[in-house]
Amino acid sequence: MIRSGICNTAKVEFLRGVHRETHIFKCALFPAGASIDKNTPGFRPEIAAQEVQGVGYTPGGKALLGLSFGLDGDTAFMSFLNIVWPTATITARGCMIYNDSLPGRPAICVINFGYDVVSNRGNFTLAVPAANAKTAIIKLF
DSSP states (O other): OBOOEEOHHHHHHHHHTOOOTTSOEEEEEEOTTOOBOTTOOBOOHHHHTTSOOOBTOOTTOEEOOSOEEEEETTEEEEEOOOEEEEEEEEEEEEEEEEETTSTTOBEEEEEEEEEEEEEEEEEEEEOOOOSSTTTOSEEEO
């Protein structure tokens, strides 16, 4: 089962200054049967083996573009542009954002979409909400 949350290891890594704006962060997609949650430490082989498969999807997911960090009131957030897998035939229930620049590819967060998102020879788009304290995907408060 996919359970949403900021990964526990990421919380400590943020405090230690492990994650940098210059790093490459990626988003990998997962089907409903995947077993990932806030206790998943990273994008390791046993996690990668659970990824979605399909036309237009490359294992490991896509790099996040337009990465930004900000502060809104007392809430820090990380944001990025929408992610698009063009001309894809895939079904995903959730995703994991992870840091592809570090050993162990540490997980940042896991997101359950709440339902299967399906694309059939079309764009599969992960729409990223506004970067603010109320709607940002990744936020610490």
